[in-house]
Amino acid sequence: MQLNLSYKWKVDEGEIPLFRVYLGGTWYPGKESIEVKSPIDLTPLARIPRISFAEFSTYLQLMYEKGRRRIRDIPGEERIEIFSKAADILEERKDDFVEVLVKNNGKIPAAANGEVMASIERLRKTQLDVRKIYGEYVPGDWSRESLETEAVVRREPYGIVLGIIPFNYPLMDTVNKIAYSSIAGNAVVVKPPSSTPLPVLMFAQVLEEAGFPKESLSIVTLPGKEANSLVADNRISVISLTGSTETGLEVMKNAGIKQFIMELGGGDPVIVLDDADVEWAGERIATGITSYSGQRCDSIKFIFSEPGIYEELKNQIVNNLAKNKVGDPRVPGVTMGPLIDEKTAIEFENAINDAKAKGARVLYGGTRDRNYIQPTLIEADNLEQLYLYQKEVFASIAVIVKVANLDKAIELSNKRRYGLDAAIFGKDINKIRRLIRLLEVGAIYINDFPRHGIGYFPFGGRRDSGTGREGIGYTVELVTAYKSIVYNYKGRGVWEYT
Numbered sequence: 001m002q003l004n005l006s007y008k009w010k011v012d013e014g015e016i017p018l019f020r021v022y023l024g025g026t027w028y029p030g031k032e033s034i035e036v037k038s039p040i041d042l043t044p045l046a047r048i049p050r051i052s053f054a055e056f057s058t059y060l061q062l063m064y065e066k067g068r069r070r071i072r073d074i075p076g077e078e079r080i081e082i083f084s085k086a087a088d089i090l091e092e093r094k095d096d097f098v099e100v101l102v103k104n105n106g107k108i109p110a111a112a113n114g115e116v117m118a119s120i121e122r123l124r125k126t127q128l129d130v131r132k133i134y135g136e137y138v139p140g141d142w143s144r145e146s147l148e149t150e151a152v153v154r155r156e157p158y159g160i161v162l163g164i165i166p167f168n169y170p171l172m173d174t175v176n177k178i179a180y181s182s183i184a185g186n187a188v189v190v191k192p193p194s195s196t197p198l199p200v201l202m203f204a205q206v207l208e209e210a211g212f213p214k215e216s217l218s219i220v221t222l223p224g225k226e227a228n229s230l231v232a233d234n235r236i237s238v239i240s241l242t243g244s245t246e247t248g249l250e251v252m253k254n255a256g257i258k259q260f261i262m263e264l265g266g267g268d269p270v271i272v273l274d275d276a277d278v279e280w281a282g283e284r285i286a287t288g289i290t291s292y293s294g295q296r297c298d299s300i301k302f303i304f305s306e307p308g309i310y311e312e313l314k315n316q317i318v319n320n321l322a323k324n325k326v327g328d329p330r331v332p333g334v335t336m337g338p339l340i341d342e343k344t345a346i347e348f349e350n351a352i353n354d355a356k357a358k359g360a361r362v363l364y365g366g367t368r369d370r371n372y373i374q375p376t377l378i379e380a381d382n383l384e385q386l387y388l389y390q391k392e393v394f395a396s397i398a399v400i401v402k403v404a405n406l407d408k409a410i411e412l413s414n415k416r417r418y419g420l421d422a423a424i425f426g427k428d429i430n431k432i433r434r435l436i437r438l439l440e441v442g443a444i445y446i447n448d449f450p451r452h453g454i455g456y457f458p459f460g461g462r463r464d465s466g467t468g469r470e471g472i473g474y475t476v477e478l479v480t481a482y483k484s485i486v487y488n489y490k491g492r493g494v495w496e497y498t
């Protein structure tokens with residue numbers, strides 16, 4: 001498949017174009033390459049350099065010696081201007097980014113456009129991050145030992161943040177990780193996903209043109225399974241990973257003592273109360289199941305319904321799922337494109353067979369053609385035994401369960417390994433308030449499906465869904481370290497304690 005890009009990107013043309021990587025200011029073609037496929041027809045779309053850690057280490061040293069100081073020495077106000085300029089450039093070249101997100105990610109154009117618009121907004125919202133970068137004054141007289149002393153506790157950048165990016169939101173996640181890290185004064189190494197790296201490489205060029213200091217940014221296209229030395233390197237102080245729980249665990253084991261922001265596996269439960277507006281709930285839940293073909297961490301995977309509205313809710317969800325058209329995302333009218341690869345489609349199929357063997361019933365969908373799947377709703381009475389309950393299947397598939405009472409819904413939500421978000425549809429404020437208190441998740445959405453968007457509201461998981469939070473003004477706290485400066489005035493007559 002061919003890419004039709006109107007702007008001149010750092011690409012070496014050939015039978016299959018080679019996108020160069022950005023290493024501390026150098027556009028490097030690499031010695032070896034990795035093929036990047038389009039999930040639409042699984043044909044080659046481009047190539048990217050395959051960088052080894054040994055090749056990257058010299059550039060990392062440049063970032064360590066120069067880059068981490070360069071970004072910090074740019075006045076904060078000018079850092080905001082760089083991000084604002086990057087937003088303008090991204091806006092000018094929006095069509096090229098939509099083109100790669102459609103062809104490299106298999107997104108429908110509206111979703112690709114949404115990701116670019118969200119990225120532009122995120123860059124502009126660095127204006128809000130900066131209000132959380134401040135220090136504190138701590139008086140010394142609350143302890144006899146520190147009488148006549150005082151401290152200023154300030155936050156300063158750690159140095160170099162490694163941002164590891166998942167395949168599903170390659171542009172937005174890159175923008176977000178660079179935005180909160182660098183607005184706080186850190187240099188950033190980005191490790192793009194091997195399947196969808198193109199928007200990441202293009203964004204590096206946007207930042208370069210916006211005036212981002214060269215030595216303070218690298219995009220290292222190193223396959224994940226070869227990244228152990230990178231994550232373990234002690235020139236890197238913070239790792240911000242968005243990816244699966246399995247990857248998160250491996251990275252934490254390999255990395256040693258570092259600061260971690262881990263946005264890991266999810267798949268969210270929704271609880272529907274008897275007094276919910278069922279038509280609204282059915283429509284929103286179906287959208288939460290099918291958006292980007294279910295390849296979202298905040299995708300709905302479980303619906304726990306009170307008994308009174310159960311049958312009606314089931315019908316509403318099925319009717320809304322049936323409105324979807326699966327196919328080539330470039331075709332007008334298609335609402336669900338392909339899964340990123342056939343491996344996940346096979347896992348989807350196996351999960352359905354596992355559910356059926358355990359007595360569950362397929363209410364809608366359940367079939368696949370290569371890496372294209374039908375949106376699927378399953379009804380189960382013994383949810384805990386299902387593979388779908390135990391492991392996140394990154395596809396458009398959800399299980400609906402009739403629960404006798406809210407305690408059962410709480411139990412089923414909290415017993416999963418994951419605890420990312422939850423949603424509640426209904427009106428009874430007392431029931432809703434109780435659920436808010438007892439659900440062990442990072443975010444709860446009332447009367448809508450979960451979606452993290454630009455992180456205007458902070459999000460992040462508990463249990464196997466991770467640690468730390470991503471959110472405008474919140475993550476800057478995790479990429480900065482406290483430093484206490486203690487001033488001693490003992491016997492200098494500043495204070496006259498009695």
Ligand code: NAP
Pocket residue numbers: 164165166167168191192193194195222223224225226227228231242243244245246247248250251262263264265266267296297298392394420460461465466
């Ligand atoms: P993934 O397979 O875990 O990969 C994520 C990233 O980690 C990729 O860049 C991958 O590189 C890299 N990686 C893999 N093994 C590594 C290792 N040993 N050391 C360092 N890096 C390594 O996840 P994905 O399939 O791209 O994304 C889907 C997952 O992300 C789902 O589980 C989803 O729930 C989660 N997610 C979570 C959030 C959230 O906010 N909690 C948001 C979005 C997605 P390669 O591509 O080169 O293998």
